[in-house]
Amino acid sequence: MRVLHAVTLHSPSHAFGGPVRVALNLAGGLRARGHEARLLALGEGFPDPWPTSVEGVPAKLFPARRILPLGFSGMTSPALLASAGRLVRDADVVHVHLARDLVTLPVALAALRAGKPLVLQTHGMVDPSGKLLAKVLDAVAVRRLLRGADAVLYLTPHEREALDAVVGGPLAGAVRLVNGTPAQAERPAPAGPPRILYSARLQARKRPVDFVDAAPAVLAVHPQAHFVVAGPDEGELGAVRVRVSELGLEGRFTVPGALSTAEVQAELRRAHVYVLPSVDEPFPMSVLEALSVGVPTVVTHSNGLASDIASAGAGRAVTPGPAGVAAAVLDLLDPGTNAKAGAAARELAAAAFSMDAVLDTLLSVYGKVLR
CATH class of the missing domain: 3.40.50.2000 (Glycogen Phosphorylase B;)
Known part of the structure; x- marks a missing residue:
């Protein structure tokens, strides 16, 4: 055909x-x-x-x-x-x-x-x-x-x-x-300081600035944590950079721009937690890709995958905004919770998607x- x-x-x-x-x-x-x-x-x-x-x-x-x-x-x-x-x-x-x-x-x-x-x-x-x-x-x-x-x-x-x-x-x-999403090899067990990843278009609806604003609360508990804001700019790159600078967090953030498919996979395999703080997101491929690798994921309640993630224990669904994101990331950085949620993420991706x-x-x- x-x-x-x-x-x-x-x-x-x-x-x-x-x-x-x-x-x-x-x-x-x-x-x-x-x-x-x-x-x-x-x-x-x-x-x-x-x-x-x-x-x-x-x-x-x-x-x-x-x-x-x-x-x-x-x-x-x-x-x-x-x-x-x-x-x-x-x-x-x-x-x-x-x-x-x-x-x-x-x-x-x-x-x-x-x-x-x-x-x-x-x-x-x-x-x-x-x-x-x-x-x-x-x-x-x-x-x-x-x-x-x-x-x-x-x-x-x-x-x-x-x-x-x-x-x-x-x-x-x-x-x-x-x-x-195609099946992927499981990520290695997370090692080193916590690494929290956002990998999506830098667009207002996806709220990358909420990701930045969640960082101080995470750093208060994990001062060596590192945050990656990756993706092509659709109007929010400037706001992301300004907010990182205002918070004095240049040393804790990497903003690499758009990544190739192979580079996204490499970042997912290094990540402790994946975050997509967007609202009214129908069915994000970036979240499916994170789940398939076994990365616990944080989304908001209006995400089309929120109920699946929450019910499977593959991550957390939160109210939009930095406070909810930060609390969920901190929860998922607990080693035992992270390992359990990572296994649930891979199982969910394989069974449902x-x-x-x-x-x-x-x-x-x-x-x-x-x-």
Whole structure:
């Protein structure tokens, strides 16, 4: 089976975050099972020659052109748009990681026009919005695509409700598909001074400054602890650096910027605790990756994985803000608690979020849309 996975942007800094990680994990898993899966996306920041594959997945990347000052929504490629019809016709199934942008919407529309089996996966990126651009795109394309797709994949009941609200009624063809993560080798037993990791986009909703503000309470108990704030900047890097400086903690923080996949894995294997203090986070891949390595994880109650983590004992779910984060980190730095939570984290990742289980569900969806 030939499957085309279309996502907005791939870059060395992983600026687009989770949807690209999900697309690569799914495409790689499909290829491991003998299917021909490919990636289609804009590209940005690559040195010449541009890659023709990403992590073993054949990829067609088109240079991104920013035509509107709207972040990812304002990026496109005339060459990609001109090629979309041919690319979707070459696929048996077109799987679009849909956002309100000028890449995934045109590709999905091309698949709909060509009569190709179309699977949409929205990653929490399509929800009711009062913004003018969102209203225009919903009227022109989004509702038509959600109603016309053969299947729409959602992560959580909250996302399903949001999609129903966008289309104005119950969405036909909706299927729940959780994110999965490939199995990873277990991290070594933590050694040395505590190392606490944040590895995600530096964006206001993800609250990296809360991570910084939690540090003094942790350092009061563990004065040699070290904190890592890693990820591409989306507006909060300056605030992070200013707050670290205001607290006089330059020697206790490392801010390395965007990390490669291999570098993220290396940091996870050194971490005692992983923290993602974001609010309204649908289903973060960075948390799944931490769990798969066996790193106890701190999230807020509005995180889509909070109840799973809390009930499994794989970390802690807290009220947003530095105080809750600090208390949870201190709890998880107890060696016995850390070891127990780390084992629970790996067990949770393997039992509930394995790629094998996700791929079984996805291939069932593909089989139905092909029929």
